[in-house]
Amino acid sequence: MRKNKLFETIKIGKVEIKNKIAMAPMGAFGLISDDGAFNQRAIDYYVERAKGGTGLIITSIVKVENEIDKTIMPAFPCATGNPAKFIQTSSELTERVHAYGTKIFLQLTMGFGRSGSPILMAKQPVSASAIPNYWDPSVTCRELSTQEVEKIVKKFGEAAKIAKASGYDGIEVHAVHEGYLLDQFTLAIFNKRTDKYGGDLRGRLTLPIEILHEIKKNAGQDFPVGLRYSIKSCIKDWRQGGLPGEDYEEKGRNLEEGLEAAKILEEAGYDELNTDVGTYDAWYWSHPPIYQKHGLYLPFTEQLKKVVKIPVIVAGKLDTPGIGEKALENNQADMISLGRGLLADAYWPRKVLLGQEDRIRPCIGCHDGCLGRAFENKPLSCAVNPATGRERYYEIKPTYNPKNIMVIGGGLAGMEVARIAKMRGHNVTIYEKTNDLGGHVIAGSKPDFKLDDKRLLKWYKNEMKVLDVNLIMNMQVTEEMIDTLMPGVVVIATGSKEVMLNKVPGINKEKVATASEVLNGKATGQNVIMVGGGLVGCETALWLAKQGKTVTIVEAFSDIVSSGKPIPHMNKIMLIDLLKINKVEKITSTALLEVTDEGAVIINDKFGKSEIKADTVVLAVGFKSERELFYKMNGKIADLYIVGDANNAANIMNAIWTGNEIGLNI
Template sequence: MFMAAYTRLFEPIKIGKVEIKNKIAMAPMGVLGLATQDGCFSKRVVDYYVERAKGGTGLIITSVTKVDNEIERFKAGAVPVATANPLHFIATAGELTERVHAYGTKIFLQLGMGFGRVAAPILLESHPVAPSAIPNFWDPSITCRELTTAEVETLVQRASEAAEIAVEAGFDGVEIHAMHEGYLLDQFTIALFNRRGDKYGGALEDRLTFPIEIVRAIKDRVGKDFPVVLRFSIKNYIKDWRQGGLPGENFQEKGRDVEEALAAAKILEGAGYDGFDADAGSYDAWYWAHPPVYQKHGCYLPLTQRLKEVVKVPVIVAGRLEIPELAEEALVKGQADMIAIGRGLLTDPYWVNKVMTGRSKNIRPCIGCHDGCLGRGFLGRPLSCTVNPACGREEEYAIDRAPEAKQVMVIGGGVAGMEAARVAALRGHRVSLYEKSDRLGGHVVEAAVPDFKADDGRLLEWYKTELGELQVEIHLNQEVTPEFVEEKNPDVVVVATGSTPAIPDIPGINKEKVTTVSDLLLGKKQAGGRVVIIGGGLAGCETALWLAQQGKDVTIIEILDDLMRAGIPVPYMNRMMLLDLLKMNGVKWLTETSVLEVTDDGVTLISKTYQRSTLPADTVVLAVGFAADQRLYNALRDKIPNLYLIGDSRVPRNILAAIWEGYEVGRGI
């Protein structure tokens, strides 16, 4: 059944002379770890994009593909490179375009000029380059080498060559990467980074010479009807070097401001660009370019509305627009011509078809964590997704029907248990899920309490919908004993009993003023006006922000030398935005400090240098981690042959680890 409520989303649109079947694009995202050693698309990449085409996406914009790997040499396989091995690139990309086109989807190849100052030295085989001699973003002790005029002209030539390769491979257009996010091309257009005295530096019109020469060279080489779109940031949000500006914060823009962007857009449209794929941010304000859970859905729309007032070509916009009602509303209000969905298509490749057929409640939501996508890149692992473990390995990690249906008992209704139950049911097994509390979700229930974590709540609702439709038997308020398991005698038992808050051995820890993060968020305890949080990990910091937004006076006590440094790394953009939000909301923190005692008046502290101090507090909140609950597993391990232990009950970690273990075990039953 077609949903009339979303008619604008499903209207066709033209970019140049290329017609696209609907107004939904897959936003360009790096296929980290999935390129071949010679810079071509691997089979995993092909499967990844084909799955989104099958799901109904109108336009796919690929990962960045470098036009040259000599001037700025990346290590082999780090990113695709169109010109490194053109024949092999055309072969692999040609297979991709053939398969995508079979589903009526158009596909643009994103062509990158380079990374410049934001190239991570660990990925390079050459010295970092930039428009001028400026510090490298990741290691400011390294000064980037200024590109020569001839080298920039070579990149323009390589861009036209790469566009011709794209035509031969069957792509429907290209997108130029990027006058956005502070990549190399963008650095040329921003006065803060461009101090050149040649034709590529100076006033705005001169700083736009590089992107103008690129579009003209491409049009001259492959024809004016071949679409060329520009990835374009309307505002950089640079407060200072390596420092971003928050939403609503009053600061002086040191990068490109809105007025300059609008002036630039008119010039670039006149030069021949057929559309703008618009957003905001920079590496210095990475939480704009890659908005985490703390950013509002549709965070770019006020900016793209301004852009649409000055250009006639289509404006594509992303920015957490995976909520169908918001995407449709943006089109109706004229804030965009086309909606780009990025991580929302990682979580659910069939987003488009589900919206079209009235199954929006079945869309698996993005929770804005970045752990499974960009976060994995920092760990040296391939692109995937926290809530969709098959992302980036669609064919080899697909769910097939089991040859024999089994009786599966899942004990524990957190995300690990729910995922194991869901996948086992998809395999055709008869699944019963037991949860000792009165609701499903485990620790994600309390995690979803702050307004900025509402997407966690959407994930729990999705699980309830899926488990209901799969007819998984759900038993709430039932604590499972070893005797109960033996009585039921299932074929397989999956233990996902979760974890309990860790309680440090500190004098006064049992005082009435002391509570855990879990109990506080669930409303079992109320916070007073002055709050001390013991533990500066992600849970402690998010709780601190939540309390500060209620007007509480909050101080975090952390034993390490910085916040959010223990355990699994918090992705860079999430961590930086949360730290900036803590500062903006007046949260204080003491690092390299421990709590010696909880007193009637507050807490007694000791620093790394053994200096004692006191801090008044009405409430002390424990956020020092969790302890695995393995009691049931240990009682069953010698009695049940097909017994699995997953999620926090194995080792407390994050949502990704819980869901991925549930998927793996459920898929293996």
């Protein structure tokens, strides 16, 4: 059997790593103690990925100081805040990770600068120059003095000593990447300084080189130091990214400069480059949503590999094993890095090694459970894997009292209840009223850009098969049936139905369809009105526009993608940009008044009426929970539960999380 290149050893500096799979650095929100040390949740979280077979773990960003670029605590770790406590918890972390043959690098950061969200920053943001804050352009960042910058450089040295004392195998500097504070010094668009930290490219690279030398001076020349590095910024303009394939002038770091800077940084002594593409201004490159292609950074790292000799690590939706393997074979990278892929499935490496790729739970690119939660001041987790960041509390434990569980509904919520309960030893039967499992995800995964939702649905169906969950299809469960079967536990997972606007005149015309009906194959005319500019409406509109349809979104709110549960920023701005480039029109603060033979009559919030011609009117105005069976059984059965859309019509994360919670505790 041919050995997979993913499982060959590799060296970074003098540190040997057992395979070419790294865990990408991601903010460990909620896994931090008040004094800036990693807490027990963080230890469990990283150790779980070591158990799963990851070769190199690169931690969350760890601040080297928290006075100059000051964030609220405990949003992020800080190595120098309480060094003794940091060493105590980190040494337990590194000892346990090392037991599984995994290496671990500590990622040290200068801070956020203009990228700092106001909800995370404790005082006025700072930067290389006096430039606008990304999130609130009315706030101007304070320019750091030369002395302040030099003080931060010294803090990197202090933090390096602490890292070495904690047992970390190396350091990764954060970051000439994504437009964070250090990157703001390296990019001409942000750096207008006239001291030693400004000027031409070499001048702007003075700071990351000084940091490297200070770390090596304090931790030793043989202590590996890598760099989180963005080859290209993808800045179309201030606070505006450039889409894949779009022709625009790069206002940040272009590819030519990115390759030249990489050669300078290698010459200075960096031991690896952990690479990606993008900035906050183009955040859908740095944190690719579902709309981005898998392996989106590989064309860039392929060029980088031609000009540097140090190891190049690359991330970017590489959680499909074949893509990562091919990247190594084609010399597009030396290691692959998985971020959200390892949140979704900590055992990704082990499953690949065992040939169980069909059992790898896929990331769906939603950001709802990971980075999206940071902006809600909630702990890191994962939409499809609720145990992420809570491994000790969400452990699947066998039951000592097996029960007969009746799950009514075969959507994601129902399948998650069944999956967990079956793994614990219960007897589970799913009753599904249609001939297919998946609920609204069946329609929702039809667009080509929803490939990862389709992969998740396929994974769930396979888990039902592997776990031998009993499935009864085409069965509408009634109150009488439950009374007859007398199951020990009943779980209502009946989902939701689309809201129909039944009181709108003309709504029953043949030209009217719901988004689900259209996604499932109902034909539309050339000119389409999409009533509803939430996530479902916008994604369906994009799908139709990509087919060459002329689409107009009519939205009651003042902007699209603003109703319902907040959409994480990178997903939202990319969807809006894709709608623009595909020429989807939008009419906001406007409601549907009537469907006519020619199209529709709409009315705005100032009571102005107008008519739009259309061949098809598509409704995407939300979902209503199907709770009728729950109301009939409520009060009759002690062990009665309601999960997913049946309880609250929301999203995939809500379906999986509620199903998981009940499955764990029946």
